[in-house]
Amino acid sequence: MIDKVHLHEQEHGKNDSLYGVSQNTIRALEVALEDEEEKKVKKLLQPLHAADVAVVIEYLAPHLRHNLIEILRFRFDPDILTHLNETVREEVVEQIGTREIAEAIIGLESNEAVALIEDLEEDQQKEILDSIPIGERVILEEVLTYPEDSAARLMQREIICVPSFWTVAETLKYLTEEKELPDKFYDLFIVDPKHTPIGEVSLSSLLRELPTTKILDIMRVDIKRIPVLMDQEEVALLFRKYGLVSAPVVDEGGRIVGMITVDDVVDVIEEEAEEDIMLLSRVTESDFYEPLLSTSYSRIRWLMISLVNTLLAVTVISQFQSTIEKMVALAVLMPINAAMSGNAGMQVVTVAVRAIATRELGGANMNRAIWKEILVGLINGIVFGGVMGAIAAFWFADPALGIVLGGALIFNMIWAAFWGITFPILINKMGMDPALSAGPLLTTTTDLVGFATFLGLAWYFLV
Amino acid sequence: MIDKVHLHEQEHGKNDSLYGVSQNTIRALEVALEDEEEKKVKKLLQPLHAADVAVVIEYLAPHLRHNLIEILRFRFDPDILTHLNETVREEVVEQIGTREIAEAIIGLESNEAVALIEDLEEDQQKEILDSIPIGERVILEEVLTYPEDSAARLMQREIICVPSFWTVAETLKYLTEEKELPDKFYDLFIVDPKHTPIGEVSLSSLLRELPTTKILDIMRVDIKRIPVLMDQEEVALLFRKYGLVSAPVVDEGGRIVGMITVDDVVDVIEEEAEEDIMLLSRVTESDFYEPLLSTSYSRIRWLMISLVNTLLAVTVISQFQSTIEKMVALAVLMPINAAMSGNAGMQVVTVAVRAIATRELGGANMNRAIWKEILVGLINGIVFGGVMGAIAAFWFADPALGIVLGGALIFNMIWAAFWGITFPILINKMGMDPALSAGPLLTTTTDLVGFATFLGLAWYFLV
Numbered sequence: 024m025i026d027k028v029h030l031h032e033q034e035h036g037k038n039d040s041l042y043g044v045s046q047n048t049i050r051a052l053e054v055a056l057e058d059e060e061e062k063k064v065k066k067l068l069q070p071l072h073a074a075d076v077a078v079v080i081e082y083l084a085p086h087l088r089h090n091l092i093e094i095l096r097f098r099f100d101p102d103i104l105t106h107l108n109e110t111v112r113e114e115v116v117e118q119i120g121t122r123e124i125a126e127a128i129i130g131l132e133s134n135e136a137v138a139l140i141e142d143l144e145e146d147q148q149k150e151i152l153d154s155i156p157i158g159e160r161v162i163l164e165e166v167l168t169y170p171e172d173s174a175a176r177l178m179q180r181e182i183i184c185v186p187s188f189w190t191v192a193e194t195l196k197y198l199t200e201e202k203e204l205p206d207k208f209y210d211l212f213i214v215d216p217k218h219t220p221i222g223e224v225s226l227s228s229l230l231r232e233l234p235t236t237k238i239l240d241i242m243r244v245d246i247k248r249i250p251v252l253m254d255q256e257e258v259a260l261l262f263r264k265y266g267l268v269s270a271p272v273v274d275e276g277g278r279i280v281g282m283i284t285v286d287d288v289v290d291v292i293e294e295e296a297e298e299d300i301m302l303l304s305r306v307t308e309s310d311f312y313e314p315l316l317s318t319s320y321s322r323i324r325w326l327m328i329s330l331v332n333t334l335l336a337v338t339v340i341s342q343f344q345s346t347i348e349k350m351v352a353l354a355v356l357m358p359i360n361a362a363m364s365g366n367a368g369m370q371v372v373t374v375a376v377r378a379i380a381t382r383e384l385g386g387a388n389m390n391r392a393i394w395k396e397i398l399v400g401l402i403n404g405i406v407f408g409g410v411m412g413a414i415a416a417f418w419f420a421d422p423a424l425g426i427v428l429g430g431a432l433i434f435n436m437i438w439a440a441f442w443g444i445t446f447p448i449l450i451n452k453m454g455m456d457p458a459l460s461a462g463p464l465l466t467t468t469t470d471l472v473g474f475a476t477f478l479g480l481a482w483y484f485l486v
Numbered sequence: 487m488i489d490k491v492h493l494h495e496q497e498h499g500k501n502d503s504l505y506g507v508s509q510n511t512i513r514a515l516e517v518a519l520e521d522e523e524e525k526k527v528k529k530l531l532q533p534l535h536a537a538d539v540a541v542v543i544e545y546l547a548p549h550l551r552h553n554l555i556e557i558l559r560f561r562f563d564p565d566i567l568t569h570l571n572e573t574v575r576e577e578v579v580e581q582i583g584t585r586e587i588a589e590a591i592i593g594l595e596s597n598e599a600v601a602l603i604e605d606l607e608e609d610q611q612k613e614i615l616d617s618i619p620i621g622e623r624v625i626l627e628e629v630l631t632y633p634e635d636s637a638a639r640l641m642q643r644e645i646i647c648v649p650s651f652w653t654v655a656e657t658l659k660y661l662t663e664e665k666e667l668p669d670k671f672y673d674l675f676i677v678d679p680k681h682t683p684i685g686e687v688s689l690s691s692l693l694r695e696l697p698t699t700k701i702l703d704i705m706r707v708d709i710k711r712i713p714v715l716m717d718q719e720e721v722a723l724l725f726r727k728y729g730l731v732s733a734p735v736v737d738e739g740g741r742i743v744g745m746i747t748v749d750d751v752v753d754v755i756e757e758e759a760e761e762d763i764m765l766l767s768r769v770t771e772s773d774f775y776e777p778l779l780s781t782s783y784s785r786i787r788w789l790m791i792s793l794v795n796t797l798l799a800v801t802v803i804s805q806f807q808s809t810i811e812k813m814v815a816l817a818v819l820m821p822i823n824a825a826m827s828g829n830a831g832m833q834v835v836t837v838a839v840r841a842i843a844t845r846e847l848g849g850a851n852m853n854r855a856i857w858k859e860i861l862v863g864l865i866n867g868i869v870f871g872g873v874m875g876a877i878a879a880f881w882f883a884d885p886a887l888g889i890v891l892g893g894a895l896i897f898n899m900i901w902a903a904f905w906g907i908t909f910p911i912l913i914n915k916m917g918m919d920p921a922l923s924a925g926p927l928l929t930t931t932t933d934l935v936g937f938a939t940f941l942g943l944a945w946y947f948l949v
Binding site for chain 1: 547668688690708728753792826861865866869
């Protein structure tokens with residue numbers, strides 16, 4: 024073991040070694056794979072953590088990746104699969120074959136096996152489950168009946184429960200002698216005879232107590248019980264808010280059925296934030312490793328929203344062709360109103376979407392938040408309406424044109440602010456994800472109203 | 487303790503109680519605060535977790551918040567401060583007074599005290615430090631000399647180190663008898679005589695070993711040592727990638743100086759993702775609780791970028807006034823090119839910014855990623871150029887106009903794709919945060935080039 028560490032540190036630069044895989048290693052691997060030198064490849068991979076092997080697999084060009092998988096295919100380490108990005112993982116499963124993957128998966132803990140299987144395509148899922156022995160399969164299939172993104176999918180079945188009348192010494196003895204313990208655990212759960220969790224004792228506090236102390240006297244009772252059906256986003260919020268390390272999962276009857284640990288929640292937090300980022304910019308997640316054509320297809324689907332949006336906007340503009348013909352300055356100035364209020368509105372949408380996601384916005388503070396945004400919109404409207412109006416007035420030596428642009432901007436900034444916060448709230452109330460549709464709705468309305476107010480006011484007052 | 491739980495569950499609905507504070511409680515509190523019924527307020531708050539009291543404080547209208555702080559000001563629980571949003575926290579510190587806050591802070595662990603102090607304004611920081619006894623102050627001031635967002639700021643000083651020649655029994659005895667242990671810990675660090683960490687043993691595995699086993703034989707040696715100066719984003723990536731629960735922090739000489747635990751990393755992950763979300767939409771973080779005028783000010787600062795961007799775009803359009811005058815259809819169609827390619831480019835920017843943040847993009851796969859984006863841009867350009875060109879051609883019964891719009895769109899989609907991925911890479915290479923400036927740079931270039939190519943081609947071929 025010690026030798027391995029040394030080898031490891033010799034091969035990589037200082038900071039590089041923290042990530043376990045250096046550019047040099049990758050380059051050496053690429054050469055070895057190109058030449059199909061199986062022994063050299065295995066030697067280079069041997070000191071690497073499964074997470075780093077996954078990085079290498081993702082990093083390689085498709086034909087080298089294929090060669091590498093061929094070399095690794097016998098006794099394939101399932102931990103590598105858990106670290107792979109979805110797109111690449113499907114490719115690897117395809118290449119290795121579902122029967123072999125199924126054999127590898129049996130070695131994983133239940134929640135890791137579920138995490139692997141749930142992301143695969145349905146036919147792959149079915150094939151793998153069919154190759155798993157009945158005992159394991161039943162557990163996996165039961166978990167898979169729970170909705171995706173529910174607490175049930177995150178939890179592991181392996182937990183430690185003790186009765187409250189035990190002493191510290193009895194508990195320690197149980198922990199030493201029991202063979203079927205989870206790989207890692209941080210809290211013991213105290214249950215009543217009906218298997219309802221009534222308290223928690225952390226390992227670190229257990230060790231500091233006297234052997235004769237009763238568990239009842241040292242357990243924390245203000246514990247958070249997670250319903251199996253709770254959404255994973257809610258689970259992550261609970262862990263973050265209360266600084267939890269592990270928490271019991273309970274079924275509808277309140278009985279303990281598993282536990283969720285913080286390391287699984289870390290991934291959820293990242294996933295959920297990532298989802299919001301991607302949706303706000305209208306891209307599909309895990310886009311980076313997708314092949315060319317499916318990337319292009321998913322981008323085009325999202326851009327259809329912009330297409331409709333843009334076509335609506337130009338339809339509005341086309342109503343004012345004769346006005347523009349008489350005063351071409353309008354064509355020059357008309358993008359200002361839509362662009363400025365669109366950007367201002369997207370600021371509001373982003374703040375509102377995140378505030379809803381983190382439960383800061385909702386309920387009693389809603390009216391106050393809406394009014395605040397309207398006032399911010401008014402102030403910003405006055406500032407930018409004033410600046411842009413003045414610029415337009417001087418540029419085209421036409422004060423009336425400046426007043427029309429400024430007035431339109433003030434109105435549309437307030438409009439953008441109001442809908443920027445109201446759309447997310449309404450969409451959330453309808454039970455949908457505001458990150459998905461609040462942005463497109465907002466830009467459509469600010470574009471339409473932006474062009475319509477500016478050109479409409481110009482038609483009425485100027486032409 | 488048991489009584490507290492019952493009280494708690496009586497007061498709230500089932501799901502509500504998970505978050506510890508229901509709408510009913512808040513409403514009851516608002517009434518009690520309005521009437522300044524101190525006893526009733528205290529009774530309502532008594533069963534709540536510090537994190538929930540923080541929620542209540544953030545939730546309340548300013549005058550009620552003021553009343554509540556007045557009631558809580560004596561023996562103020564510093565845990566509440568750690569859960570408060572930055573804006574509200576400064577307000578609370580202001581109201582309570584730095585001397586009283588300093589007294590409360592002494593009770594916290596070093597990393598929590600640092601987290602509190604570092605976010606405050608500089609004069610508040612200084613005042614609080616001055617009120618802390620010299621012993622504690624020196625530790626805090628030393629940590630504060632390390633850069634913000636460094637591992638040093640995240641770590642706690644309280645750690646457990648044991649030599650490798652100890653047995654399991656000796657180690658357990660030490661843990662039981664030693665008084666100065668950290669509140670919570672999950673791993674023991676094994677150090678050599680120079681205090682260099684050489685291995686780790688998790689608490690859960692320690693308990694399962696025989697008393698006579700040597701620590702040397704059970705410790706994991708492939709541990710991740712975190713340099714004090716490592717950026718917190720890197721720390722979070724390490725924890726996530728390798729599924730760490732705690733990790734030793736080492737100084738430049740490789741000696742252990744503290745540890746970072748996963749619950750602190752959870753907040754970092756959320757923070758860093760949040761930062762990217764906010765920057766991509768050009769809003770300042772923690773915007774939600776900021777007072778009206780400073781929100782408006784920070785939004786205006788970001789919108790100045792849009793202002794410059796928009797003014798540049800209209801300057802380009804103004805060069806083509808006579809062209810537009812001759813053919814007003816151009817005014818109608820010109821937003822299409824800029825809008826479509828701007829949106830397509832922002833998709834690329836978002837994917838690239840996140841891929842850089844999670845270390846998926848960089849180094850060897852860069853050229854491949856750039857080429858992929860260019861090809862996606864080409865495909866999308868052909869699709870949308872074709873659709874939009876056809877629409878324009880039929881609408882204005884002018885095939886040449888359709889060809890000009892389609893050609894301009896194809897060119898600008900490729901342009902947007904290329905810069906959408908190249909800007910983030912370049913900005914990252916210059917050591918700056920791509921989330922901050924890649925978006926504005928991209929929209930500016932797609933706007934300018936979008937209007938210029940469409941109107942320029944029209945001027946050359948059509949008018």
